[in-house]
Amino acid sequence: MDLLRFDGRVAVITGAGGGLGKEYALLLAARGAKVVVNDLGSARDGVGKSNFADTVVKEIRDKGGVAVADYNSVVNGEKIIKTAIDNFGRIDILINNAGILRDKSFLKLSEQDWDLVHAVHLKGAYKTTHAAWEYFRKQNYGRIIMTSSNAGIYGNFGQTNYSAAKLGLVGFCYALALEGAKYNIKVNTIVPTAASRLTEDILPPDMFQAMKPDLIAPVVAYMSHESFDGTGHVIDSTLGYASKVHFVKSVGTPLKKKPSDPVTIESVKDFWPKVVDMNGAKHIDKIAEVSMDLADRLQVFENRAKLDGDRYTYWKDYNYDSKDLSLYALGVGASVLNPSDLKFLYESHEEFTALPTFFILAGMCMEAPLVPAAMPPGKHADFTNILHGEQYIEFVDDFPGTEGTFQVRNYVVDLLDKGSSAVGIVNSEIFQGDKLLYRTQQHIFVVGQGGFNGPRKSDNSIDVQPAPKRKPDAVVEQRTAEDQAALYRLSGDYNPLHIDPNVAVASGHTKPILHGLCSLGFSVRHVLAQFGDNSPANVKAIKARFAKPVVPGQTIVTEMWVEGKRVHFQSKLKETGNVVITGAYVDLKNVGKVRPSAVSASDSLASDAIFIKIKEEIGKNVAKAKSINGVFLYNITVNGKTVKQWTLDLKTPEVIEGVGPKADTTLTVSDADIVEIATGKLNPQAAFMKGKLKIAGNIMLAQKLGPLLKNDAKL
Numbered sequence: 189m190d191l192l193r194f195d196g197r198v199a200v201i202t203g204a205g206g207g208l209g210k211e212y213a214l215l216l217a218a219r220g221a222k223v224v225v226n227d228l229g230s231a232r233d234g235v236g237k238s239n240f241a242d243t244v245v246k247e248i249r250d251k252g253g254v255a256v257a258d259y260n261s262v263v264n265g266e267k268i269i270k271t272a273i274d275n276f277g278r279i280d281i282l283i284n285n286a287g288i289l290r291d292k293s294f295l296k297l298s299e300q301d302w303d304l305v306h307a308v309h310l311k312g313a314y315k316t317t318h319a320a321w322e323y324f325r326k327q328n329y330g331r332i333i334m335t336s337s338n339a340g341i342y343g344n345f346g347q348t349n350y351s352a353a354k355l356g357l358v359g360f361c362y363a364l365a366l367e368g369a370k371y372n373i374k375v376n377t378i379v380p381t382a383a384s385r386l387t388e389d390i391l392p393p394d395m396f397q398a399m400k401p402d403l404i405a406p407v408v409a410y411m412s413h414e415s416f417d418g419t420g421h422v423i424d425s426t427l428g429y430a431s432k433v434h435f436v437k438s439v440g441t442p443l444k445k446k447p448s449d450p451v452t453i454e455s456v457k458d459f460w461p462k463v464v465d466m467n468g469a470k471h472i473d474k475i476a477e478v479s480m481d482l483a484d485r486l487q488v489f490e491n492r493a494k495l496d497g498d499r500y501t502y503w504k505d506y507n508y509d510s511k512d513l514s515l516y517a518l519g520v521g522a523s524v525l526n527p528s529d530l531k532f533l534y535e536s537h538e539e540f541t542a543l544p545t546f547f548i549l550a551g552m553c554m555e556a557p558l559v560p561a562a563m564p565p566g567k568h569a570d571f572t573n574i575l576h577g578e579q580y581i582e583f584v585d586d587f588p589g590t591e592g593t594f595q596v597r598n599y600v601v602d603l604l605d606k607g608s609s610a611v612g613i614v615n616s617e618i619f620q621g622d623k624l625l626y627r628t629q630q631h632i633f634v635v636g637q638g639g640f641n642g643p644r645k646s647d648n649s650i651d652v653q654p655a656p657k658r659k660p661d662a663v664v665e666q667r668t669a670e671d672q673a674a675l676y677r678l679s680g681d682y683n684p685l686h687i688d689p690n691v692a693v694a695s696g697h698t699k700p701i702l703h704g705l706c707s708l709g710f711s712v713r714h715v716l717a718q719f720g721d722n723s724p725a726n727v728k729a730i731k732a733r734f735a736k737p738v739v740p741g742q743t744i745v746t747e748m749w750v751e752g753k754r755v756h757f758q759s760k761l762k763e764t765g766n767v768v769i770t771g772a773y774v775d776l777k778n779v780g781k782v783r784p785s786a787v788s789a790s791d792s793l794a795s796d797a798i799f800i801k802i803k804e805e806i807g808k809n810v811a812k813a814k815s816i817n818g819v820f821l822y823n824i825t826v827n828g829k830t831v832k833q834w835t836l837d838l839k840t841p842e843v844i845e846g847v848g849p850k851a852d853t854t855l856t857v858s859d860a861d862i863v864e865i866a867t868g869k870l871n872p873q874a875a876f877m878k879g880k881l882k883i884a885g886n887i888m889l890a891q892k893l894g895p896l897l898k899n900d901a902k903l
């Protein structure tokens with residue numbers, strides 16, 4: 189990297205007779221700047237005189253640098269700037285470093301102590317800066333450094349005068365940075381902690397030794413360089429470390445429940461914990477954003493109150509298109525390895541459609557803090573303590589299409605007190621124009637925030653239903669991927685609990701957990717494929733409770749029971765046996781053919797059809813395929829005796845038992861072709877491209893079968 193040089197630049201450094209100022213002067217001079225070494229030469233209380241500046245100038249000159257000494261007080265800042273102009277004809281860099289202390293506890297602090305400290309730090313910086321400003325503006329170039337202090341930012345006992353002046357410099361820097369922006373004048377602030385005349389008997393001796401000013405000088409020099417583009421930054425630096433400091437503002441709260449309520453001293457008291465709750469606090473960059481931010485929050489508040497009086501209500505628009513559907517389907521485990529999933533993944537598929545659970549997303553209200561706002565005084569809800577407890581969706585009109593815009597009304601219907609925890613019940617109604625398409629209900633479990641004497645039950649709650657006490661009618665298992673939550677979150681639930689290990693641990697988990705809706709998406713796919721003809725439009729309603737967390741990578745085992753048009757289900761983890769979804773059901777319009785759960789029914793049917801044809805072609809007896817956990821076992825028999833046996837392993841983590849191409853679709857479309865592919869007479873890729881074959885899964889199956897069957901045909 190090229191050295192950052194200051195050739196041709198003139199720097200004025202106040203208080204440069206020792207400590208930090210001296211280091212700045214030495215470093216800038218060594219890199220080619222002409223330097224005005226200003227120092228009044230007094231002790232740290234501003235009393236006395238010495239010739240420190242000459243010593244520094246000599247050191248610079250001895251090393252071949254260019255410098256002049258200046259003994260004016262910063263209170264006469266214009267004289268210091270004149271020294272630069274008289275000697276070097278210009279000024280490019282101004283480092284306001286001079287300072288004094290008059291430390292006393294506030295009771296003993298005199299007005300003179302106050303004024304003197306302000307005169308040197310704040311007024312001194314004003315005087316030098318004001319004098320330099322006209323030059324900076326004319327030449328369209330300037331670099332200004334203010335010097336603040338941790339005492340100003342955090343306050344320090346016995347330094348009320350100094351703390352006030354030092355924070356004043358931060359405000360000065362922020363405002364001046366705005367005024368200088370269009371003239372290429374960058375104004376920044378250093379918050380140094382270093383060994384200097386100001387700190388020598390304040391810091392412990394060991395620390396005093398380690399806090400060398402020369403570790404801070406490069407930071408200040410960089411911020412003074414022409415390549416430095418930042419402005420309005422406050423940079424804390426010590427011990428060779430630097431960090432940015434800025435203010436943050438809490439999310440805050442309206443001080444009333446509804447817009448029509450008055451703000452009273454009591455309501456302020458009630459809402460105070462939310463006023464000072466710093467979870468989700470953010471930095472605001474510009475003064476204009478303060479009012480914009482407030483307007484946004486008040487808008488949410490107004491929206492919340494729309495239509496529903498006392499309820500916390502929030503209206504929003506929700507847009508989606510085919511890409512959202514495919515991304516969601518991938519997030520809940522659909523895969524091209526599973527031919528019957530293609531219609532959820534491929535927008536050109538002739539049956540392309542959304543999974544029914546996709547539509548739950550419109551009702552998820554991540555952007556408006558509905559449950560947090562509904563919490564009673566002294567209780568709070570945020571991403572560190574909420575868990576998705578239950579979910580319901582009910583389609584009341586036609587199944588929605590593959591793209592659209594909805595108008596969504598979300599509101600909290602009840603806040604339940606479960607003793608140690610709270611449960612917020614959030615209803616959503618999803619409209620297109622005036623038409624209600626469907627509704628959802630979420631139970632948001634707020635860990636540890638109960639005990640506010642609220643109701644335990646709600647008439648508005650759509651409750652889970654226990655599964656029958658008999659062996660399940662079907663079981664489907666599917667492993668989730670390690671990256672499942674990382675993929676699922678891209679559908680809009682960016683709760684860090686699902687990806688950030690630190691947040692997960694802070695919320696009491698050992699690692700990030702899967703979104704409840706992701707596990708639900710898996711299980712509902714299983715139910716749909718098993719009993720719903722794999723047709724989302726066949727679904728009327730879905731309900732589930734998330735009983736235990738799932739970790740990405742675990743295997744979801746969905747157990748199903750058919751009772752009329754209701755398919756009860758529960759989901760277990762294969763690895764632990766834990767039941768993770770309970771009391772769940774899918775209400776169907778029509779229950780499809782009930783398929784045996786142990787065999788991948790549709791794949792088996794497709795391959796059976798192939799075998800019948802193969803039998804005709806090769807004149808051999810081919811036994812029916814059997815499937816054990818997705819591995820097909822085929823027997824070639826001659827005169828009742830097995831002469832050859834082979835397996836076709838369709839099992840991948842993503843292939844689901846019980847889900848495959850619909851047998852009838854497959855066979856009517858490509859019956860003869862499959863045989864031709866299997867016996868190597870037809871190139872499946874070409875057939876697919878010509879649109880002759882529509883279901884890619886058959887191609888996969890035939891491709892795998894082809895070589896095997898060819899060999900078998902030779903028997």
Ligand SMILES: CCCCCCC[C@@H](O)CC(=O)SCCNC(=O)CCNC(=O)[C@H](O)C(C)(C)COP(=O)(O)OP(=O)(O)OC[C@H]1O[C@@H](n2cnc3c(N)ncnc32)[C@H](O)[C@@H]1OP(=O)(O)O
Pocket residue numbers: 552553554557558559560574575576577578606609611631632633644645681683685701702703704705733734735736737738
């Ligand atoms: C603001 C923006 C909104 C966005 C929301 C969604 C954001 C998402 O990113 C968040 C997620 O996806 S989190 C992941 C999915 N959820 C989970 O993993 C939760 C799993 N469940 C559990 O751990 C426990 O059931 C647990 C901890 C929930 C409860 O266990 P326990 O404390 O042991 O409860 P228990 O003693 O059994 O019961 C106490 C009372 O609570 C009711 N209850 C239990 N589980 C519930 C649940 N899951 N949902 C709703 N209510 C539940 C019980 O019925 C009982 O009440 P009562 O005595 O009145 O019957």
